[in-house]
Amino acid sequence: MSDTLIEVQSSGPNSDGYQEFDLGGFHFRRDEYFAHITWPTGGHVMSVDTFLRALQRDIAWDFFYGTVNFDHVFGTVNHYGTVDMFAGRFNDAYRKAELDHSENYETPLIRETFKAMLDDWTNEGFDPFASPAETDKPFGVKNGSNTDAVTRRRVTASRMVGVPGDEKIRTDATHTINRMFADVSQDAPEVHAEPGFEDEVAAFNLFAYLSRSDVTWNPSVVSVCKNSLYCPTTEEYILPVVHGNDRVEWFVQLSDEIVWDVQDRDSGSARAKVTMKAGDVAAMPSDIRHQGYSPKRSMLLVWENASPEIPEMIRTGKASVYAVDF
Ligand code: PHB
Ligand code: FE
Numbered sequence: 001m002s003d004t005l006i007e008v009q010s011s012g013p014n015s016d017g018y019q020e021f022d023l024g025g026f027h028f029r030r031d032e033y034f035a036h037i038t039w040p041t042g043g044h045v046m047s048v049d050t051f052l053r054a055l056q057r058d059i060a061w062d063f064f065y066g067t068v069n070f071d072h073v074f075g076t077v078n079h080y081g082t083v084d085m086f087a088g089r090f091n092d093a094y095r096k097a098e099l100d101h102s103e104n105y106e107t108p109l110i111r112e113t114f115k116a117m118l119d120d121w122t123n124e125g126f127d128p129f130a131s132p133a134e135t136d137k138p139f140g141v142k143n144g145s146n147t148d149a150v151t152r153r154r155v156t157a158s159r160m161v162g163v164p165g166d167e168k169i170r171t172d173a174t175h176t177i178n179r180m181f182a183d184v185s186q187d188a189p190e191v192h193a194e195p196g197f198e199d200e201v202a203a204f205n206l207f208a209y210l211s212r213s214d215v216t217w218n219p220s221v222v223s224v225c226k227n228s229l230y231c232p233t234t235e236e237y238i239l240p241v242v243h244g245n246d247r248v249e250w251f252v253q254l255s256d257e258i259v260w261d262v263q264d265r266d267s268g269s270a271r272a273k274v275t276m277k278a279g280d281v282a283a284m285p286s287d288i289r290h291q292g293y294s295p296k297r298s299m300l301l302v303w304e305n306a307s308p309e310i311p312e313m314i315r316t317g318k319a320s321v322y323a324v325d326f
Contacts, residue, residue: 017142053240067244181211256298
């Protein structure tokens with residue numbers, strides 16, 4: 001209901017055919033190649049390709065856990081009810097020059113503004129969730145739209161994929177097997193539940209399920225146990241955001257390989273380069289930002305603790321920034 005009352009500030013098509021948007025002191029304009037962002041004390045330019053891929057994920061994940069950096073200058077911080085939009089806040093040079101700028105909005109206002117901008121700025125044939133090898137380019141003057149792609153429903157199981165009434169298992173009828181996962185076995189486990197437990201016992205082949213994913217860098221919830229969420233995803237090319245954590249995240253590399261650039265969350269200075277091969281497990285600390293590079297389509301399990309109390313527990317020292325202290 002409340003979303004229908006939100007007034008998105010946009011102005012009619014510019015000379016390239018795109019709407020321009022205002023949110024607080026920030027102004028957004030796109031041309032054939034770039035997103036131009038200005039705020040009261042500065043401005044920034046990004047490739048519209050990177051910008052739309054990041055914008056798509058920020059919306060689909062409802063601003064995610066902690067910080068979503070679109071690049072080294074622009075991004076959002078989720079306060080779970082309100083969202084900060086910032087420029088230069090996590091960039092040492094901007095901070096030292098006192099050029100950083102940050103504004104806070106009620107989540108529905110920034111959500112609706114971002115959704116309107118993504119829909120208007122995405123041309124026919126461009127899918128911000130697809131790997132660059134599997135979509136047209138985003139560039140050029142305004143040319144149609146791709147509303148079905150940019151509003152696709154995110155998989156969020158309430159118990160587990162395959163449980164009666166929950167997210168469905170994928171089949172040939174609903175999802176094709178990705179070109180890079182043609183060798184993934186499509187076997188399915190047999191389930192023999194005791195009478196009366198048919199709704200409680202379920203199993204599915206996660207590799208087969210992921211081989212049929214048509215999106216990249218988009219963790220979806222496939223199982224839930226209280227605050228413990230299994231969020232596997234298929235990766236190819238570069239994670240289009242640099243995620244700044246507000247909690248520890250576990251990664252289990254299920255296939256192939258991803259290289260992670262790990263930096264200090266606040267300053268961006270280098271912390272580590274982590275190469276994860278199939279079978280490797282890593283726990284990313286809660287005071288870092290990270291961006292992954294996947295040379296081939298790979299399967300990654302992101303394991304999240306969704307407890308709303310964690311950011312405060314870390315701030316007050318009740319929880320460590322590390323998953324394990326050696
Ligand atoms: C992350 O920031 O931890 C993340 C985001 C998207 C992915 C994988 C990992 O696809
Ligand atoms: Fe992350």
